[in-house]
Amino acid sequence: MRPAFYSRPVLEVARDLVGCVVSHGGCSGVVVETEAYHQSEAACHAYVGLTKRTSTLFGPPGRAYVYRSYGVHALLNAVSEPAGVGAGVLIRALEPVEGVELMRARRGLEPVRQLCSGPGKLTQALAIELDHNQTDLEHGPIVVSPRPSAWREVQIQTDTRIGITRAIELPWRFCAVGTRCLSRAVRRS
């Protein structure tokens, strides 16, 4: 997707990314779960302001923000809003499309439902690493492309975000209806 797609309010970008396709490392999948993060709320890394860590979030929209979580997993975000605003969309789950055997090998698991049903799982399945931080999501190596026709009219449920301790009340989680690949079931709508 072009930078103009991401250079909008992060809640719109998070909603519109559901149904789009993420490709990397010989694999691809449809985005079925996202969360929005914005510098104005305390759960966002950019809340602390411009630092070495958050500089990607404050940079140009349409780039990847990849960081290490709990010392173990790489998590993928799409930098959103105009440059100068710290915001991003966390990609939390995919429904696998291409390269399922590669995903199985990288994950060490067979069930399709468990290959990309979590933010750390999908980066492992697609071989997305920390050095993809700041790379362009239009030209790759990680590529985000528009909704396939079957996903054009996808229904979306909102929910509160998962795994955070601050600003827990905001309904900034967006989930596709009908998928079996969410990281967790939707609680609220």
Added chain:
DNA sequence: CATGGGATTGACT
């Protein structure tokens, strides 16, 4: 320079 806290996962009780 030392410390502490995670936008998680998988193994185990």
Added chain:
DNA sequence: GTCAATCCCATGC
């Protein structure tokens, strides 16, 4: 349900 693994980096002395 509980809990450890493991590392980057922001913060504070």
